[in-house]
Amino acid sequence: MGENRTLRVYGRAPIQGGKVNTVSAVRRVAAVIVGALLATMTLGGCASVEVSPPISSCHSYKAPSSYGSFTIQQAATGRAIQWGAYPNASYSGTLYVVDVYVNGKRYDAKSQTYAPHGSVSAATAAKNSGKIMNVSGYVTYGKQVVLEFSMQCRIM
16 A cells, blocks of 8 residues: 556557557557556555655645645644645545654554544654655545555655
């Protein structure tokens, strides 16, 4: 979990002498089918995937998303960091599970029945200035995963 993946299919079957090379076309179709199946299994049946923006400062991180509001804010270098993941109503659920990592080490974890939010202390932020913070999680409705998300930024 926490990785953004996208399945892209490029190209056409090669044409040789005005005819479609059927062996190559069949191989490409098989590769597309296998790729689609792997993507479906990997994403746990999620219908949509978004790609995160490049890693930037935690000063004002906002993930552009049609799925809800996903933000991280840090007022200045060495100050505390606030974060929140607020899915739209159609992606809200019965359980929200989140892991927060600072410089690759687990800092916090949540498993709760409401939209998650939290903070990283100023002392931890100051000690890890320039390092990466990652907030990743998923939302379930019953036993069905309805949303997975991941946010990353560079601590000031």
